[in-house]
């Protein structure tokens with residue numbers, strides 16, 4: 001089954017051996033009709049579902065997915081599960097070459113709802129424990145194993161953006177989904193188990209703690225000032241100028257005024273949108289170049305690949321859409337060429353961050369990188 005998407009992109013869906021779906025994203029001119037490779041691995045039973053336990057001290061849901069313990073962990077390159085399939089190795093991706101693919105995660109932390117599922121009312125330690133409902137997908141950025149997002153061409157990154165837009169739009173329509181979160185972890189320092197360039201999408205059946213807090217703060221700001229907080233934040237960074245590290249007609253990248261990590265960069269559209277689904281074609285077209293620039297600046301600081309977490313914050317599916325805005329938050333745990341920042345007592349224990357570098361100094365270093 002094929003579907004045309006904006007920007008001359010076509011998506012082709014195929015079934016996998018255990019009933020999951022794999023979606024190929026291709027430029028129309030690149031032989032997109034040819035995505036017919038069949039998953040030849042033995043038929044397997046679909047993955048199980050975990051549970052959501054409430055941490056009643058702070059009313060936060062914890063996804064307990066004990067069925068995930070047999071995941072691939074740093075497999076050798078020739079056994080990479082997200083490289084194209086060859087005559088010797090049958091991988092998650094049946095085709096022998098691809099551009100960008102998105103498939104349902106084999107070992108999802110969150111999975112489709114059993115009949116009649118509802119998120120229970122919060123009631124301290126007496127809160128009931130529902131099944132771990134949600135959706136987890138894997139976004140493979142390229143079929144080249146030894147690469148990274150910033151090394152891809154702008155056309156290739158545009159396909160990744162097309163996939164994020166399409167997935168956000170489609171997952172938003174599924175029942176029980178409250179919030180959709182595309183992200184990328186890069187580097188063994190931040191727990192990456194497969195080095196092949198890829199990201200993930202988690203769709204939650206509950207509001208996550210940071211989003212819930214951002215929403216409450218944005219609501220209070222709106223009541224007090226009549227303005228949207230995200231707009232005020234982006235205006236402040238544009239007016240201050242000193243922390244801006246990259247900019248184009250539609251996007252601005254800055255080290256936030258109160259960054260939490262030595263190297264933290266936010267990328268926001270100049271005209272606020274709630275999520276990828278609402279991004280217009282011009283905004284989408286301007287995103288690959290600034291993504292590439294920002295990640296290149298990050299790696300350029302010490303001339304070595306930086307471990308990072310890239311988090312795409314989006315407004316919830318049906319809540320606060322006029323209050324929260326799509327933005328990327330990149331954080332790196334590296335603070336010097338040979339030292340990592342650990343989230344120790346103050347950060348892990350009580351969530352109070354301490355920074356030993358001024359954000360302006362970090363922005364200065366990122367701006368000084370010769371591209």
Ligand SMILES: [Zn+2]
Pocket residue numbers: 080081082083144145196
């Ligand atoms: Zn690979």
